[in-house]
Structure formats: structure tokens, C-alpha cells
Amino acid sequence: MPKLDIAGVLIGANGKSAASGIPVNHLRVGLSAHSSLLSHLLRTLSNRVLPPPLPPPQILALLHLLTSLDTQNHPQNIGCGEREARLASSLLLSRGGLIHGIGRSGDVNEMQPKAAGSSVICCVVKIGVKDLLQNSLKMAFLKKSTVTVLPTCTGLSILLCLLTLKKSSPPTATKVLWCRIDQKSCIKSVQSCGLTLLTVPTKKVNDTVTTDLVALSSLLAFHGSSVLCCITTTSCFAPRVPDDIVSISKILKSKNTPHLINNAYGLQSNFINDMLVQSVNKGRVDYVVSSLDKNFMVPVGGAVVFGPDKGKIKDVGKMYPGRANGRVVEDLFVSLLEVGREGYEELWEYRRRLLPKFVKVFGEVAEANGERLLKTEGNDISFGMTLENFTNEECGDIGSMLFTRCLSGCRVVPTGVSKNIGGEEFRGFGSSTDDYGVCYLTAACAVGMKEREVNEFGKRLDSCLKEVVKKREKRERKKEKEKEKEKEKE
Ligand SMILES: Cc1ncc(COP(=O)(O)O)c(C=O)c1O
Numbered sequence: 135m136p137k138l139d140i141a142g143v144l145i146g147a148n149g150k151s152a153a154s155g156i157p158v159n160h161l162r163v164g165l166s167a168h169s170s171l172l173s174h175l176l177r178t179l180s181n182r183v184l185p186p187p188l189p190p191p192q193i194l195a196l197l198h199l200l201t202s203l204d205t206q207n208h209p210q211n212i213g214c215g216e217r218e219a220r221l222a223s224s225l226l227l228s229r230g231g232l233i234h235g236i237g238r239s240g241d242v243n244e245m246q247p248k249a250a251g252s253s254v255i256c257c258v259v260k261i262g263v264k265d266l267l268q269n270s271l272k273m274a275f276l277k278k279s280t281v282t283v284l285p286t287c288t289g290l291s292i293l294l295c296l297l298t299l300k301k302s303s304p305p306t307a308t309k310v311l312w313c314r315i316d317q318k319s320c321i322k323s324v325q326s327c328g329l330t331l332l333t334v335p336t337k338k339v340n341d342t343v344t345t346d347l348v349a350l351s352s353l354l355a356f357h358g359s360s361v362l363c364c365i366t367t368t369s370c371f372a373p374r375v376p377d378d379i380v381s382i383s384k385i386l387k388s389k390n391t392p393h394l395i396n397n398a399y400g401l402q403s404n405f406i407n408d409m410l411v412q413s414v415n416k417g418r419v420d421y422v423v424s425s426l427d428k429n430f431m432v433p434v435g436g437a438v439v440f441g442p443d444k445g446k447i448k449d450v451g452k453m454y455p456g457r458a459n460g461r462v463v464e465d466l467f468v469s470l471l472e473v474g475r476e477g478y479e480e481l482w483e484y485r486r487r488l489l490p491k492f493v494k495v496f497g498e499v500a501e502a503n504g505e506r507l508l509k510t511e512g513n514d515i516s517f518g519m520t521l522e523n524f525t526n527e528e529c530g531d532i533g534s535m536l537f538t539r540c541l542s543g544c545r546v547v548p549t550g551v552s553k554n555i556g557g558e559e560f561r562g563f564g565s566s567t568d569d570y571g572v573c574y575l576t577a578a579c580a581v582g583m584k585e586r587e588v589n590e591f592g593k594r595l596d597s598c599l600k601e602v603v604k605k606r607e608k609r610e611r612k613k614e615k616e617k618e619k620e621k622e623k624e
Pocket residue numbers: 287288289290315317319320367369370396398425
């Protein structure tokens with residue numbers, strides 16, 4: 135059988151145009167774009183690195199080509215199964231995409247027989263993410279390992295890692311040591327697995343809230359083999375700073391205890407990436423979980439799990455029950471091909487260059503309002519300023535005023551808030567410590583933020599704080615007047 139491809143059909147094996155009237159040289163020029171697109175794909179698959187960025191129309195063409203390989207797009211195909219990628223909506227049909235989803239019932243990373251295109255897309259995504267981590271972010275330990283891209287966000291992906299660890303551990307290992315960080319998802323991941331959360335308290339050192347290694351070691355010694363693993367966190371809201379994962383990984387190695395690192399948005403920080411590499415080299419790291427949306431700027435929905443042991447990383451994919459929606463992988467495929475390796479490196483580098491400006495603007499606003507920036511060295515993503523001159527009630531007002539002024543993402547943390555999460559009581563919730571002592575406001579300089587946004591952030595925050603003070607002065611003047619009137623009456 136002669137090999138048939140589009141060039142073969144249009145030009146023919148004899149070198150003559152099969153499409154009557156179209157000069158062969160015209161066809162060859164047109165077809166060269168097509169073949170360069172395919173060789174782009176071939177290079178990615180064989181060199182196992184991200185190719186140079188493609189223009190959006192080329193990516194769309196590739197996406198259509200790959201999804202056209204799925205069985206439901208074959209005109210001869212009669213689907214006789216209970217799930218045959220049929221869509222009731224013509225609108226959805228025109229949108230196309232990975233309708234068959236990804237994976238098989240036993241493994242979310244398995245090839246999909248009815249959807250060869252989805253399988254190719256999954257391969258490219260895995261190659262692309264691994265290339266970025268291993269080569270752009272210098273995680274050399276990935277050379278002999280792999281990554282698992284999950285269609286679940288950070289919290290649910292942590293849950294899958296916990297279940298994977300549970301499967302390979304003795305049934306008595308039911309406790310999870312967790313260095314306190316006030317973000318609910320991780321707590322819920324542990325609770326949803328039916329595991330017991332052992333909170334390791336943090337300690338306050340000057341402005342920072344940081345890992346208490348002594349508390350961690352003594353809890354580990356006390357609970358011994360009933361500890362399934364320890365969860366640490368690298369990316370967190372100021373004044374919490376990243377856990378000292380290098381020291382913790384050494385302790386865990388000496389105690390033969392698994393280590394899961396919640397690296398939700400840490401990939402954008404060189405400081406954190408460096409700590410990850412050192413932790414793997416000097417201690418024990420089983421799983422690192424990073425969000426796709428927060429690090430790669432794609433729609434919310436996925437995470438990447440990686441670590442030095444290939445087998446363990448693959449096992450997480452096998453823990454996922456059933457197939458998954460293909461949208462997350464498709465979005466990442468499009469982004470990786472359009473932005474490319476250099477594009478992502480530039481995005482992360484831009485954030486690093488923007489940091490001093492962000493800190494300067496934030497610090498100036500703090501100073502202009504009689505406050506100060508919290509000194510939280512070690513956290514180069516999230517920053518905080520005190521709100522010492524504001525009452526707890528005013529702090530609440532500041533939070534909602536910022537939101538209505540279209541400044542999203544700022545967090546105002548008042549003092550004395552307690553929260554119960556699934557039966558666990560957390561005092562001083564928000565600050566990752568029982569009593570931080572002062573109300574504060576945080577903001578993040580995250581990947582994708584632009585210089586003009588930093589300037590606008592400064593202006594809006596400043597005007598908001600001044601407005602709160604003005605309102606307070608107005609209230610006080612009114613009270614004074616009322617007092618004077620009372621006196622006059624007397
Ligand atoms: C430290 C930390 N862990 C977990 C999460 C939860 O992430 P996701 O919503 O992707 O599950 C977040 C979200 O911001 C976070 O900051």
C-alpha cells in the first residue's frame with residue numbers, strides 16, 4: 135500500500151497535480167506550511183522539548199487536525215458503546231476539542247484508544263511541562279523522573295497524592311503532619327481522605343510567621359509510625375514565609391517519613407525552586423504539587439505533580455478514578471505551543487524584574503498612611519503592610535472597599551478571628567498563627583502582573599486608606615458637634 139498523505143493526494147506519486155488545473159508549484163508552496171506544522175509536532179515528540187512558539191492559526195490547525203483523529207469524527211464510524219463522544223448541542227459541536235476526554239478508567243495518563251489525537255496532545259503537554267521544569271527552572275532531578283498533569287486543582291491533587299501514599303503505607307499510618315498555613319484547601323484534602331490532621335504550629339520571628347522545626351520534630355517523634363507523611367507549603371500569603379523545606383526534608387529522610395510539598399504557585403519564584411532542588415538533593419521529597427493556572431496562566435482546573443521518583447509520580451495518575459475532561463490539557467497544550475519555553479521564561483523573568491517596583495510602591499503607600507511594610511524576607515510573591523492605625527471594623531471596610539474599587543486579590547486579615555474547619559479550630563485564622571498581634575493587608579506580585587497595574591494598585595490602595603481616615607474624621611467631627619449641642623442644652 136503506498137503511503138497516503140495530503141501531499142500524496144494533491145500532487146500524486148508521479149509528481150503531477152492530481153487536482154486538475156492547479157499548478158504543482160502552487161500546491162507545493164501551500165503544502166510546505168502544512169508539512170512544517172507536522173514536523174513541528176514530530177520534533178516535539180522526538181526531541182522531547184517544547185518547540186519554538188507557533189502562531190495562533192497554526193495551533194488551531196494542529197488542534198483541529200489532532201482532534202479529527204478521534205473516532206467520532208470518522209465518517210464511517212458507528213459508535214456502539216455507551217460513551218461515544220456524542221454532543222446534543224450544536225454549539226458545543228462547533229467548539230470541538232477533546233470530547234472523548236483523557237485517560238482510561240484505570241489511569242488518567244493512559245492512552246485513549248478512541249482518541250489518538252487526545253493522546254498526542256497529552257504527550258505534548260507532558261513533554262512541555264517537564265521541559266519547563268527541568269530545563270527552564272533547573273530541576274535536574276526530573277531528568278530520570280516524570281511529571282503527571284492532573285485535571286484537578288491543587289487541593290484535589292494533594293488529596294490524590296495522599297491516597298497514593300496511603301495505598302503503599304501500613305494501615306496504621308493515618309496521621310498527616312501539616313505545617314500550619316491558613317488556606318482551607320489543604321486541610322480539606324487531608325480530612326476528605328479520612329486522615330487525621332496533626333497541625334504543626336508556626337512561630338513568629340519578628341514580622342515573619344515561619345516553620346517551627348522543634349515542634350515538627352517532637353510531633354514526629356511522638357506519633358512515630360502512625361504518621362503517613364508531612365505536608366509543607368512553599369507559596370503562601372505574607373507574613374507566612376515558605377516552610378524551611380530543606381531542613382524538613384532532611385528530618386523526614388532521617389525518619390523515613392514521606393514528604394508532600396504544596397507548591398501551589400511556587401514555580402514562579404527562583405528562591406522556591408532552588409529550595410525544591412536542594413530538598414530533593416539533601417533530603418526526602420515524594421511529591422510536589424503545583425497549580426497550572428497560577429504558574430502557567432491557564433484557566434483554573436489543573437495541577438502538575440512531580441518529584442524525583444518516576445514510579446511514585448506515575449502512581450498518582452493511576453489513583454485517579456475514571457476518565458477526565460480534556461479541557462485542562464487542551465488549554466495547556468494551546469498555551470505551551472503559543473507561549474513556548476522562552477515566552478514562559480520571559481513571563482517569570484518579568485515578574486522578578488517587577489518585584490522591586492511592587493515593593494517600592496506598596497512601601498510608599500504604607501508609609502504615606504503611617505503604616506509600614508512587613509519584613510517577610512523569604513516570601514517573594516506575597517507582601518503585607520500593617521493596618522495598625524485602623525480598627526478591626528475599619529479593616530473590614532478596607533477589604534470590601536478595595537474590592538468595589540476593582541482591586542481584587544488583596545486580603546485584609548483582622549486580629550482575633552477564629553475559624554472551625556471540619557472540626558479543627560484555628561485561632562487567628564488568616565495569619566497562620568494564633569495571635570499575629572496586628573491587623574494587616576496583603577497583596578501579591580504574581581506572574582502576569584504588569585507595571586501599570588502595580589502603579590494603579592498603589593493609587594487605589596492609597597485613596598482607599600485615605601477615604602477610610604476621612605470617614606473616621608467626619609464621624610468624629612459629627613460626634614464632637616453632638617457633644618457640644620448636648621452641653622449647650624445643659
Ligand atoms: C497555599 C495554597 N494551597 C492550596 C491552594 C488551593 O489551590 P486550588 O484552588 O488550585 O486547589 C491555594 C490557593 O490559593 C494556596 O494558596
